[in-house]
Amino acid sequence: MIELQGLTKCYGDTRVVDDISLTVEQGEFCVLIGPSGCGKSTTLKMINRLIAHSGGKVLVGGDDVTTLPPERLRRRIGYAIQSIGLFPHWRVADNIATVPRLLKWPASRIAERVDELLALFQLDTDGLHDKYPHQLSGGQAQRVGVARALAADPDVLLMDEPFGAVDPLTRDALQVELSRVHRQTGKTIVFVTHDMDEALRLASRVALLNGGQLVQYDRPAELLVAPANDFVRDFIGRADLGLKLLSRRRVEEYSRAAQRTRNNALASASITWQVDADDRPMALLGGRLGEPDTARTVVTPEWTATPDMSMKEALSRMVWFRVTALPVLDSEGRLLGEVTMSGVMGHRP
Amino acid sequence: MSIGALTHPPSSRRFLLIAHSALLIALVLGMEQLAPMFRALFPDQDPAMYQRESFLNLTLAHLALVLLSSLISVSVGVAAGLFVTRPAGREFEPLVSTLAAIGQTFPPAAVLAIVVPIAGFGFVPTLVALVLYGLLPVVQNTVAGLGTVPSQTLEAARGNGMSTWQILWHIELPLAMRVIIAGVRVSVIINIGTATIGSTVGATTLGTPIIAGLVGNNLPYVIQGAILVGLLAIVTDLAFERLERRFSFGEEGNAA
Ligand SMILES: Nc1ncnc2c1ncn2[C@@H]1O[C@H](COP(=O)(O)OP(=O)(O)O)[C@@H](O)[C@H]1O
Ligand SMILES: [Mg+2]
Numbered sequence: 114m115i116e117l118q119g120l121t122k123c124y125g126d127t128r129v130v131d132d133i134s135l136t137v138e139q140g141e142f143c144v145l146i147g148p149s150g151c152g153k154s155t156t157l158k159m160i161n162r163l164i165a166h167s168g169g170k171v172l173v174g175g176d177d178v179t180t181l182p183p184e185r186l187r188r189r190i191g192y193a194i195q196s197i198g199l200f201p202h203w204r205v206a207d208n209i210a211t212v213p214r215l216l217k218w219p220a221s222r223i224a225e226r227v228d229e230l231l232a233l234f235q236l237d238t239d240g241l242h243d244k245y246p247h248q249l250s251g252g253q254a255q256r257v258g259v260a261r262a263l264a265a266d267p268d269v270l271l272m273d274e275p276f277g278a279v280d281p282l283t284r285d286a287l288q289v290e291l292s293r294v295h296r297q298t299g300k301t302i303v304f305v306t307h308d309m310d311e312a313l314r315l316a317s318r319v320a321l322l323n324g325g326q327l328v329q330y331d332r333p334a335e336l337l338v339a340p341a342n343d344f345v346r347d348f349i350g351r352a353d354l355g356l357k358l359l360s361r362r363r364v365e366e367y368s369r370a371a372q373r374t375r376n377n378a379l380a381s382a383s384i385t386w387q388v389d390a391d392d393r394p395m396a397l398l399g400g401r402l403g404e405p406d407t408a409r410t411v412v413t414p415e416w417t418a419t420p421d422m423s424m425k426e427a428l429s430r431m432v433w434f435r436v437t438a439l440p441v442l443d444s445e446g447r448l449l450g451e452v453t454m455s456g457v458m459g460h461r462p
Numbered sequence: 463m464s465i466g467a468l469t470h471p472p473s474s475r476r477f478l479l480i481a482h483s484a485l486l487i488a489l490v491l492g493m494e495q496l497a498p499m500f501r502a503l504f505p506d507q508d509p510a511m512y513q514r515e516s517f518l519n520l521t522l523a524h525l526a527l528v529l530l531s532s533l534i535s536v537s538v539g540v541a542a543g544l545f546v547t548r549p550a551g552r553e554f555e556p557l558v559s560t561l562a563a564i565g566q567t568f569p570p571a572a573v574l575a576i577v578v579p580i581a582g583f584g585f586v587p588t589l590v591a592l593v594l595y596g597l598l599p600v601v602q603n604t605v606a607g608l609g610t611v612p613s614q615t616l617e618a619a620r621g622n623g624m625s626t627w628q629i630l631w632h633i634e635l636p637l638a639m640r641v642i643i644a645g646v647r648v649s650v651i652i653n654i655g656t657a658t659i660g661s662t663v664g665a666t667t668l669g670t671p672i673i674a675g676l677v678g679n680n681l682p683y684v685i686q687g688a689i690l691v692g693l694l695a696i697v698t699d700l701a702f703e704r705l706e707r708r709f710s711f712g713e714e715g716n717a718a
Contacts, residue, residue, distance in 0.1 A: 163621055188623035198618030202636050202711040211622050245711065271621075458473070 114139040115160060115269060121168035122155050122325075126375040129154050131325035132169070137318070139268075140293055140303045144312040147322035147349070153305045156322070157271050160303065161190045170220060173269060188212050189302075191262030195278045198258055200245040205231075205257050206242045212265040228254040229261040233294065242452050252308040259291065263298070272304045276311070288314055309349055313337075313357055314364040321345055333361055334388040356425050359457070365420035367457065368441045368450040374398070377409065384438045384453065386412075401436055401454075410436065417442050417451055429450050479700040493517045493686060499684045510682045512671040521690060523666040527657050531589050534648045535596030540642065540650070542597075543604025546629075555605070564602040565594040570656050574663050588660030588667075590666040595656055596649035603645025607638030640709035647702035654695045658687070668694070 115137040116257040122130040126133040130152040137143040145153045161169055162183045171178045178186055191212075193387065199208050213223045231237040234256040255275060262270055276284045282454045293308055294317060295302060305418050308313055312319050313333045320330045327342040337358050372385040377398070384400040387409075396418075416434040418427045418441050427439055437454040489496075493511070500510040539562070545551040546558050570591045577587035611634050619629045635642075658669025668691045675683025 148675045161621060163617065184625050186623075192618070192621030194618055197612055198620070198621075200615060200633060211624075215623050215628070247711070258618075265508070357577060424674045429525055 115143075115303065116172040117156070117160075117169065119169035120156065120159060120166055120171060122152070122164065123167045124158060128323050130159070130166075133322075133325075133327045134169075135327060135330050136321055137301055137303060138288045139301055140179075140299045142304065142317045143320060144316035144318070145303065145320050145322060146307060146309065146312045146348075147328075149307060151323040153307075154273055155324055157303060157445070159185050160269075160271055161192060163187075163192075169339045178273055180295055186217075188265060189267055189269075189372045191265075193218055193258045193262040193266040193270070193272045193275045194437070195255075195258075195274060197278070199254055199261075203243055203247050204234070204243050205249070207247065208257055209261045209264050211261055216265055218265075225329070226264060226266075230263060232271050233263075233297075234260050234290065236260070250283075251279040252287060255279055255283075255287055258291070259282065259294070263294075263300070265421055268301060270300050272302065274307070276306055277306075282309070293317065310360070321348060323348075334358070337361075356428075360387075360423050360425040361427055362424040363420065364418045364422045364424060364439075364441055364452055367424055367452045368420065369452075369456060371440065371448055371451040373448060384451065386448055386451070388441055388448055391445075394442070394448045397436060397438065397440075400438045412440060419444075420449065424452070428454075428457055471607040475700065475703065479697065479704065482693060482700065485660055486690070486697050489690060490517050490521045493690075499688075504682050507682055507709055508619055510712050512683045512686050514674070514676065515670065517686070520668050520687075521672060521694070522647070522656075524657055524668040524691075524694070527585065527588060527592065527654050527660065527665065527667060528650065529707050531592035531653055531657075532596055532646070534589075534593045535653075536600055537648055538593070539597050539600025539645075540604050542610065543601050543642075546606045547605055550667045558601060559605070562598040566598040568594065570595060570659055571662075574659070580654065584666040585660075585665050587663055588657065588665040591660070592653045592656060596653050599645040599652070600642070601633065601645075603641050603648075606639070607641030607645075608640060611637045636709070637711070641703065643706050643709065647699065647706070650702070651695055651699055654691065654698060658691055681689065 117135050120130060120133045121128060124414065129429040133156060135143075146158060147153055155164055159166045160173065160178070162178055173186070181189075203211075206224075209227045209230055210223050213226055224258070224260065229244070231242060236253065236256055241249070241253065246257070249257065255278075259272070262272070276287050288311060294300075295315075304315060305311070317331050318335050320331065321328045321336065323344055329336060330343050331339075336345065337349060337354060340349065350354050352433050373388045373392070373394075374385050374433065375385065375388065385398040386394045388394050388399060389443065392446060394412045396412055401408050401410050405419050416430050416436055416439055417428065418439040420441060420443075431437065431439060431454055439453075440451055441449045442450050465647050494513075497511045498508075504510050507617040533615045542558050544564070573591035573594060574587050577590045581587045581590065615627065615633060615637070624632065657665075658672055659672045660667050661669035668687050671683040671687035672691075675681060675685075675687065
């Protein structure tokens, strides 16, 4: 969908982007990451020609970007930056309608599209439609920015640290939401950040840049387990590498069949779940650190797991509640299987 | 909703505007009715009421002069401000700012002294002096106003596919408008006052009775002219204040 071929940008004698080649497939979520000043934004802006490149080529959907008038190109590519990029004198609806208006869509189609996007971003409440940007919370403004970028239904979305200016809690929520929107719409996204956790959370591919050069372009897991060199290793951060890996894994990948019983009897395995008539776990027999295998621990909702929970969170719950196993529950609370401390260790990354 | 607060100035300001406008119109049309009062206040002045020309004519002539000079100042000033903030004209910014500043540091009397030998007496030299005089605040505020538009806003506009003209028209000018209007306000107010000295070179303005009063040692004439000039300036100022508020977006607009 997007192809950079030997892309280069020079300012005077400095090459701030140096011979970058990479391909972003259709539907991929590509994150450009690297230290400040390494050329992430410059690379991104050369895709929609906000910055002219000095060498190499950019293809979007197979077309060389220089063959299109820049305005036409940009109306085909969504672009989102930090929330201050909203037009302060336009209402939310007008901001979202920016590109459809430039494309001269009929008013009824624009109104429909605006409502659709407000709903997609859960902004269709309390008169937000008619509010001005300064009346929005940081998270809302950010959602409007992304909605605006998606308004004309572009195939490609470029985002430059869009969540850089919001608090960590809001950023979490926005990341979850962007993932969902990405899955729902199948857009090709190129996303700039300097935050490794954000990259690992969102990316299907990570491009790590340093000094204008592409150091490694890989799936997040490969980056973690097979870093190309020391720079990559240092940049990822050695300290909680294992946890970062687990944050990419979901409980269902680690889940295994559980031993169950209807009474208090411990089965042959050291961990057995006592379940009720509906197969809901009531208690854990054994499986508590530092206690005899016969100890019985009542299951509380706090130390259960769901198949789509991250393994990092599951592990955290095991540690916090001092149990060596968590029951994996379906949406009805029935026992699907279990994840165990030793299972976390045994799994090859 | 708080948007309402943006478009409606506090009612006390509106009352001030209406009251001063009413007073101004009443005095312009009915200054003669105050003749007994002036005679009582200044018993040894005869006549105690300026009568060579109607105050209506003086006011209209004054307004025409200010209006025309402001129109020219604003067109030229905004155009110059726009030019020096475009990539093509950026290098001329210091030059234009300096020229506009010189225009203002020149005393108006000196401008008249230079222009009169070239353009003769009356309306034209006064107009030239006023245009030069009104230019600086407009240029300065146009440049400043365009400078307040956040670079991220401009980048977003470009990134969303707006052309240079669309960005100027839909983004930069509306966002700079409040500051530009503030410059126009200063320019017009200055010119309402400065226009009076046009009467020293024979232009008909509200300065005419003032000059006549100063020359003939007639205080009532001076008061009659000055009070109208003062009211005109106040009314104009209040009207501009309302206009400015229309172009407040976000933080400052809310507080107002
Ligand atoms: N207009 C410019 N002129 C000269 N150098 C620039 C210009 N814009 C950016 N740079 C330099 O290019 C490098 C890359 O910038 P950028 O792509 O914005 O970095 P980042 O990875 O932080 O987004 C930086 O070192 C910056 O100083
Ligand atoms: Mg950057």
